Amino acid sequence: MAVDLSGKPIAITGASSGIGLATALLCARAGMPVVLAARREDRLADAVKQITAQGGKAIAVACDVAEEADCRRVVATTVEKFGSVYAVFANAGYGIEGPVHETTDFDLRRIFEVNFWGSMSLARAALDYMIPARSGHILMCSSCVSKIGLPYFAPYSATKAAQDHFSRAMRVELAPLGVRVSSIHPIGTATEFFDTATRNSAKPAMVAHTSPWLRQSADQVAKAVVKCLRNPKGEVWTSALTRFGIGLSTIVPGLTDRALMRAARKLKY
């Protein structure tokens, strides 16, 4: 039976734009009280205004997910304001592009702090409430590249792979305790992600050359997330074709490497 989301509170990180914002709006429309978390407070305030104007319940919490205390505060505020935390969507994240040997130690560590540790901190803070309640749903915004070490996106792919491995293990560990864990694997999505990656990368060849026509909308991903909240499943893919292609690439890695080398030559790294 589908889960009735009405009145079930959710905390979403990275809710100031893109997938997180679209998901927050859709969750509110499904009757969920929403806590929107990110660093840009003005964006969060606009989103809260939009949700409450439509009769929904929402509050904003300014947070940098790299700070464990901020993630704890997001979850504690959800419980304080809305009485419990039913779900968290660990969605905050960004990408950087460039050869591994030219990536600074600072950049490597920072992307893990935000994409990986940010998700872990949010999930672990939520579990303090979900396990005693024997109920809850943790969703992590991974990526289709979580299953493949994408050249020039190695740090990003690795953070998403780490997130995915943890999700998979936690899914099994937590099922007997009444908590569900799902990983979401979007393909290229039309959000600020590409602008941020271009700004943060010394050599943004791939992000600059990905055709906007190949990108799905943030609303498509948000719909998949809400569908997963209603009918929980372990992995959510927003493109069956990509899922098949990436599955195949793990069976024939040599062939995949040759195709990726050809693509990299065209991008002139």
Ligand SMILES: NC(=O)c1ccc[n+]([C@@H]2O[C@H](COP(=O)([O-])OP(=O)(O)OC[C@H]3O[C@@H](n4cnc5c(N)ncnc54)[C@H](OP(=O)(O)O)[C@@H]3O)[C@@H](O)[C@H]2O)c1
């Ligand atoms: N777009 C794609 O093609 C794509 C594909 C697969 C997976 N994803 C994943 O989807 C997730 C959402 O990305 P998006 O596409 O929606 O891009 P986006 O529009 O750039 O959104 C990223 C969100 O993360 C937040 N964020 C970044 N660093 C943060 C930090 N240190 N603390 C708190 N919040 C932080 C940003 O808010 P502030 O700047 O206000 O803090 C923003 O709300 C990411 O995890 C990304 O890896 C994206």
